[in-house]
Amino acid sequence: xxxxxxxxxxxxxxxxxxxxxxxxxxxxxxxxxxxxxxxxxxxxxxxxxxxxxxxxxxxxxxxxxxxxxxxxxxxxxxxxxxxxxxxxxxxxxxxxxxxxxxxxxxxxxxxxxxxxxxxxxxxxxxxxxxxxxxxxxxxxxxxxxxxxxxxxxxxxxxxxxxxxxxxxxxxxxxxxxxxxxxxxxxxxxxxxxxxxxxxxxxxxxxxxxxxxxxxxxxxxxxxxxxxxxxxxxxxxxxxxxxxxxxxxxxxxxxxxxxxxxxxxxxxxxxxxxxxxxxxxxxxxxxxxxxxxxxxxxxxxxxxxxxxxxxxxxxxxxxxxxxxxxxxxxxxxxxxxxxxxxxxxxxxxxxxxxxxxxxxxxx
Amino acid sequence: xxxxxxxxxxxxxxxxxxxxxxxxxxxxxxxxxxxxxxxxxxxxxxxxxxxxxxxxxxxxxxxxxxxxxxxxxxxxxxxxxxxxxxxxxxxxxxxxxxxxxxxxxxxxxxxxxxxxxxxxxxxxxxxxxxxxxxxxxxxxxxxxxxxxxxxxxxxxxxxxxxxxxxxxxxxxxxxxx
Numbered sequence: 001x002x003x004x005x006x007x008x009x010x011x012x013x014x015x016x017x018x019x020x021x022x023x024x025x026x027x028x029x030x031x032x033x034x035x036x037x038x039x040x041x042x043x044x045x046x047x048x049x050x051x052x053x054x055x056x057x058x059x060x061x062x063x064x065x066x067x068x069x070x071x072x073x074x075x076x077x078x079x080x081x082x083x084x085x086x087x088x089x090x091x092x093x094x095x096x097x098x099x100x101x102x103x104x105x106x107x108x109x110x111x112x113x114x115x116x117x118x119x120x121x122x123x124x125x126x127x128x129x130x131x132x133x134x135x136x137x138x139x140x141x142x143x144x145x146x147x148x149x150x151x152x153x154x155x156x157x158x159x160x161x162x163x164x165x166x167x168x169x170x171x172x173x174x175x176x177x178x179x180x181x182x183x184x185x186x187x188x189x190x191x192x193x194x195x196x197x198x199x200x201x202x203x204x205x206x207x208x209x210x211x212x213x214x215x216x217x218x219x220x221x222x223x224x225x226x227x228x229x230x231x232x233x234x235x236x237x238x239x240x241x242x243x244x245x246x247x248x249x250x251x252x253x254x255x256x257x258x259x260x261x262x263x264x265x266x267x268x269x270x271x272x273x274x275x276x277x278x279x280x281x282x283x284x285x286x287x288x289x290x291x292x293x294x295x296x297x298x299x300x301x302x303x304x305x306x307x308x309x310x311x312x313x314x315x316x317x318x319x320x321x322x323x324x325x326x327x328x329x330x331x332x333x334x335x336x337x338x339x340x341x342x343x344x345x346x347x348x349x350x351x352x353x354x355x356x357x358x359x360x361x362x
Numbered sequence: 363x364x365x366x367x368x369x370x371x372x373x374x375x376x377x378x379x380x381x382x383x384x385x386x387x388x389x390x391x392x393x394x395x396x397x398x399x400x401x402x403x404x405x406x407x408x409x410x411x412x413x414x415x416x417x418x419x420x421x422x423x424x425x426x427x428x429x430x431x432x433x434x435x436x437x438x439x440x441x442x443x444x445x446x447x448x449x450x451x452x453x454x455x456x457x458x459x460x461x462x463x464x465x466x467x468x469x470x471x472x473x474x475x476x477x478x479x480x481x482x483x484x485x486x487x488x489x490x491x492x493x494x495x496x497x498x499x500x501x502x503x504x505x506x507x508x509x510x511x512x513x514x515x516x517x518x519x520x521x522x523x524x525x526x527x528x529x530x531x532x533x534x535x536x537x538x539x
Contacts (some may be wrong), residue, residue, distance in 0.1 A: 009386050009397070035401060118401070179424050180397035182389045202519070259424075268423025341423050 007182040008131045012150045012172060013038035015183050017108055019154035019340040020078055021046055023188045025104070026197055027053035027077035029066035031085065035174035036108035037081040053077075064089040064105065071102050072211055074199025076158050076181075080106035082174075083124050084115050094133025097228070102161035104152075106170045108177040111335040114244075120174030121335035122258060123270045125313035129287045130266060136225050138232040140239070145261035147181035151283075159190035164235055165198070171286060173309075175338060176259045186248060206346040235290035241283045245291075246272070250279030253297055254308045255318055257283055261340065264307050267344035278348065284290060286314070294321035303327040305348055314337035363418050366426055366501060368441055369493070370411035371435030371456070376490030379516070380433070381412035383494060384504065387512035388416045391505065409438055416503070424489040431501060433493050434460065435476065444469075454496055456489065464506050472500045474539055480531060488531035497533025 010018075017039045020028070028047055030040040040056065053070070057063035058169045063079045066310055070077035071115035081089065087106045096103045107128060111121040115318045140160050142153045150172060158167040213233065215221035245265060247253055254264040261282045271278040281304075283290050298304070306315040315330045322328050331347040333339055339347075369381045381397055388395040399412040406448040430450075435456040444499070446465060447453050455462075458464045458477035474496045480489040491513065492521040498506040513528045 007389060009389050009395075010381070037470055058530075118507060175398065176403075176426065178399055178401050180385060181421075182395065262421065263423045265420065338425055342427075 003187060005184055007184045009180050009182050010147060011038060011178060011180050012144075012147045012176040013178070014042050014110065014341060015147050015301065016080070016149040016154050016170065016172070016177075017042040017046070017183060018298070019151040020104075020158070021050070022185055023155050023158040024076050024192075025052070025078050025158065026075040026080070027067070027070040028219075029044055029053075029055045029057050029070070029077070030058050030079045030081065031057050031063050033060075033082045033085045034224070035110055035120070035177045036080050036082050036106065036172075038177070039106065039108075042156040056273075060088040061092070062105070064092040067103050068096050068099070068101050068103075071161075072200050074164070074195035074201060076102070076312040078104035078106065078158075080108065081109050082113050082127075082275060083110045083121075083127075083329070086127065087112075089154065090132030091126075091134075092129065093139060094137055095133055095213050096167045097133070097137035097139060097339060098135065098224070100165035100228075101167065102165055102213070104157050104161050104170070106172065109171065109173040114310065116335075118174065119336040120176075120178075120309070122260065122309040123311075123335065124311070125257070125308070127285065127290070127309060128171045129313075129317070130295055132167065137228060138166070138235075138287060139236060140164070140166055140288075142168065143171045143258045143284065143286050144176060144210075145257075145259050145282065146183075146212055147176070148183040150176065151183050153188060155188055159193070162193035162195060164231060167233070171258065173258055182256075204344040211345065226257070239285060240288045240290050240293075241284040242290040243280075243284060243294055245280040247279035247281060247297060247302070250275055250302055251277045252305050252352065253279045253281050253302050254307055254344070254348070255281045255283075255294070255304055257314060259287060260307055263339060263341055263344060266341045267307075267348065270282045270341060271348060274345075274349075276348070276352065287320070288359045289317050291317070291321040294318060295323065295325075298322040298325040301326060304331075304333050305329045305351055307331045307339060307344055309338060310332055364415060364422065365430045366413060367431045367433065367497075368411055368413050368429045368443055368446065369433045369435075369467075369490075370409065370439035373408045373410045375435050375488070377410045377435065378412050379416050380490035381492055383491070383509065383512040383516050384497075385414050385512075386515050387505065387508040388414070390515065391508045391510045394419065394421050396421045398424045409436075409442075411439065411443075431497065433490060433497055435493060437461065440466045444473065452500060454493065454500055456493065460488075472496060472539070474535070476535070479535055480536065483527070483531050483534060485527075489527060491528045491531040492535040495532045496539045498532075499536050499539035506532065
């Protein structure tokens, strides 16, 4: 897909930042917060070098609104932040979804609720997938599991945002942001999207355009909401992405997203060595969620164990997809130290013995 | 086959850099590798650590509960990480700053006066690279040749003038251990 050049050992945060540069991101607006500050740090120098825009905004609220302004002119732009500060951006995301603005937002998750702390966690699944903004809207949510995917999915985020005129969240976590791993960048692998039919570029020689979300006409608003939802059905049809490993003969399928994926894959190998037929399923797009694919596995009689670093947020989506056809267990911890391979293995064994989920709560 | 390493010491001892050099060495060798730091409200003089996992296949969990090798450059890190070394694992300690005690009998001990060796070479700043030389002599999967390439890669063009001193530290530590 891309011309892969030499691998470099790079932090997830820097990988996201460099990928944004390669994707043609013209403007970055952001406000520092651990564990994603390296993104803004890297771009503060890089964007200046390249003659592109960089603003250290006065707040996260300002940053996301600056992104909306920039992308409305047809250029690629992004912001990045973490959990409690992404909470401040929810109003703007609702507006951006309604205005069909190709906003790219990177959330490198830390622990909440409230201010929480800087430990890694996966507690913003609901915030990203179901949103904290008002009204009926959908964001595209991509969840990388390796530093290489921080690159690949940042590329994809910029492409999908413009292709569908829909905000995209890249949902990473503190572990992924802070760790280093070899990755290669290649070139931005997607075609440039023609934005000339809608971008606000000055009305010289054409009729004026407006992008707004106020709707005083009830019928038009109904139409607008239905149009947005039809658009998302198309996105679900075309863009739902997932990975599965050794599910064909599996009795139990471990489900995880983001950087927990590597732990369930390792646990699967240990379980198989012990004679337990385990498989793995990992949604790459959290929205659109691969409901159909999980349902199809449930129809074949497989049971599921959802492994995540929150109190069971994706767990509900898996249960919804399974529709009661088989057993779905939750193996989780609230935040902090990622569930180890050994903990996952012993929890799965416990589940299969008919026990309740383990609780690796502390 | 997966092996992990924890580097730990004072902030300012070059712990994260030592780990970065090791991770680069493994990458250049063509292995799968991850590097994960403790992060947060750290400060110079406080404690710092990072964990490197190397694997023939895809690296599983990047942050593990126990470790095959702990490379500790001060007493606090020795006390903290000796409990996390796997049975049969190895702790490699900077005996300039760490008392030569052997509280567990199910692990191996390597004591080397790393800060002293570094000072003998002219600067305590290369203590971290000395620790890599000691590690290479104690651990068969860490190659001194690839560590040298890792040093060249990490220091790069900008710090090219520092490469000879660091290679000397690596060789000196390896020869003495």
